[in-house]
Amino acid sequence: MNIGVFGTGIVGRTIAGKLSEIGYLVQIGTRDVEKTSNGSDGDFAKWHHEHPNIEIANFADAAKHGQILVNATSGGASLEVLHLAGAANLAGKVLIDIANPLDFSKGMPPTLSVCNDSSLAEEIQNAFPEVKVVKTLNTMTAALMVDPSLLAGDHSVFVCGNNAEAKVEVADILNSFGWKTVNILDLGDISAARGLEMYLPLWLRLYGTLQNTVININVVR
Amino acid sequence: MNIGVFGTGIVGRTIAGKLSEIGYLVQIGTRDVEKTSNGSDGDFAKWHHEHPNIEIANFADAAKHGQILVNATSGGASLEVLHLAGAANLAGKVLIDIANPLDFSKGMPPTLSVCNDSSLAEEIQNAFPEVKVVKTLNTMTAALMVDPSLLAGDHSVFVCGNNAEAKVEVADILNSFGWKTVNILDLGDISAARGLEMYLPLWLRLYGTLQNTVININVVR
Numbered sequence: 001m002n003i004g005v006f007g008t009g010i011v012g013r014t015i016a017g018k019l020s021e022i023g024y025l026v027q028i029g030t031r032d033v034e035k036t037s038n039g040s041d042g043d044f045a046k047w048h049h050e051h052p053n054i055e056i057a058n059f060a061d062a063a064k065h066g067q068i069l070v071n072a073t074s075g076g077a078s079l080e081v082l083h084l085a086g087a088a089n090l091a092g093k094v095l096i097d098i099a100n101p102l103d104f105s106k107g108m109p110p111t112l113s114v115c116n117d118s119s120l121a122e123e124i125q126n127a128f129p130e131v132k133v134v135k136t137l138n139t140m141t142a143a144l145m146v147d148p149s150l151l152a153g154d155h156s157v158f159v160c161g162n163n164a165e166a167k168v169e170v171a172d173i174l175n176s177f178g179w180k181t182v183n184i185l186d187l188g189d190i191s192a193a194r195g196l197e198m199y200l201p202l203w204l205r206l207y208g209t210l211q212n213t214v215i216n217i218n219v220v221r
Numbered sequence: 222m223n224i225g226v227f228g229t230g231i232v233g234r235t236i237a238g239k240l241s242e243i244g245y246l247v248q249i250g251t252r253d254v255e256k257t258s259n260g261s262d263g264d265f266a267k268w269h270h271e272h273p274n275i276e277i278a279n280f281a282d283a284a285k286h287g288q289i290l291v292n293a294t295s296g297g298a299s300l301e302v303l304h305l306a307g308a309a310n311l312a313g314k315v316l317i318d319i320a321n322p323l324d325f326s327k328g329m330p331p332t333l334s335v336c337n338d339s340s341l342a343e344e345i346q347n348a349f350p351e352v353k354v355v356k357t358l359n360t361m362t363a364a365l366m367v368d369p370s371l372l373a374g375d376h377s378v379f380v381c382g383n384n385a386e387a388k389v390e391v392a393d394i395l396n397s398f399g400w401k402t403v404n405i406l407d408l409g410d411i412s413a414a415r416g417l418e419m420y421l422p423l424w425l426r427l428y429g430t431l432q433n434t435v436i437n438i439n440v441v442r
Binding site: 191 | 327330332333336338372374375376381406407408412416417419420422423425426427429430433435437440441442
């Protein structure tokens with residue numbers, strides 16, 4: 001199956017790499033294919049050298065390529081990137097939204113550019129009503145998203161979205177990343193993304209306190 | 222030791238009852254002593270019948286009584302209640318802040334009346350700079366606050382505040398409620414309350430999904 005991943009940062013590279021490793025045909029979408037390909041970003045160049053099967057494409061081409069799409073851009077850029085990808089190229093497809101609307105412009109700690117009565121995922125869903133947005137994986141560091149075994153024992157990953165079948169498809173991908181079904185919690189419609197994004201300030205504080213990014217929460221019941 | 226608990230709702234009653242049970246001399250603070258005492262609130266009257274050692278006092282008297290104070294009022298009322306208690310009666314004391322700034326006025330789910338670049342706990346700390354505010358226990362249901370053994374295995378309780386000694390005093394109380402030291406996470410100064418209060422939308426969604434209030438998160442690292 002073909003997947004298009006928007007974003008060439010650590011989250012995009014990690015997700016794209018894992019999807020390729022487990023057999024998906026992956027295109028990674030970027031604003032400027034020439035600039036991304038020319039090796040000026042050393043981290044990206046090193047990663048791409050290790051993942052030669054992943055094609056670099058502009059956002060529109062990556063969107064056309066993918067039967068499933070992943071938003072791994074920074075939260076502040078997500079809506080613009082999706083407009084560049086093009087509503088027609090997104091329509092009818094599952095969009096896995098991992099982005100967090102972190103705003104670093106006022107210094108540390110970052111605030112959220114949208115929260116409380118809406119969320120980035122809801123803004124995306126509202127802007128692109130024909131896309132099946134599923135929010136997931138935004139509550140942890142990239143390495144853990146694709147390898148939950150980095151932490152011993154049970155810990156939780158959340159999904160939410162308005163389309164039940166889309167959530168099943170995403171849960172299948174999470175399973176293939178190593179997530180046990182019992183640890184995948186479906187929180188209902190896309191408005192649950194408020195809670196998932198508003199968890200970020202606590203995550204950031206846990207990271208600062210524990211001085212470790214490989215942390216997660218387990219819902220105990 | 223004397224403790225004053227502000228608030229006669231389920232959180233105030235649960236905390237006051239536990240503190241009394243483990244040997245503290247507790248006054249429970251209310252807006253109108255006469256009204257609270259006359260039995261018109263059946264839940265409160267039943268609870269008070271079972272806890273005859275706990276005196277009902279107005280907020281100012283409960284504040285004078287307590288060497289340690291607990292804010293278990295609703296978030297929307299907290300600042301007014303503390304002003305009624307009186308800055309002079311609060312000064313120099315530890316104030317355990319359990320309140321959440323939930324705003325139900327716009328329907329369900331509630332929003333937060335303050336979040337993102339501040340928190341209720343910070344507003345309290347700013348309004349009463351001589352009080353040692355420690356935020357804790359706001360991330361779970363009342364029954365679990367005073368009996369963590371209701372859930373099997375490890376799960377987390379958070380503390381934050383600007384005064385290190387105050388946090389040690391609060392950790393001692395948490396220990397006496399049954400919280401293991403390893404599960405008490407000190408997240409630093411009072412601004413960490415943003416994360417603790419902004420967790421509430423996720424908690425509410427977990428509650429709605431799991432149809433169970435006796436839930437908590439364990440920080441896995």
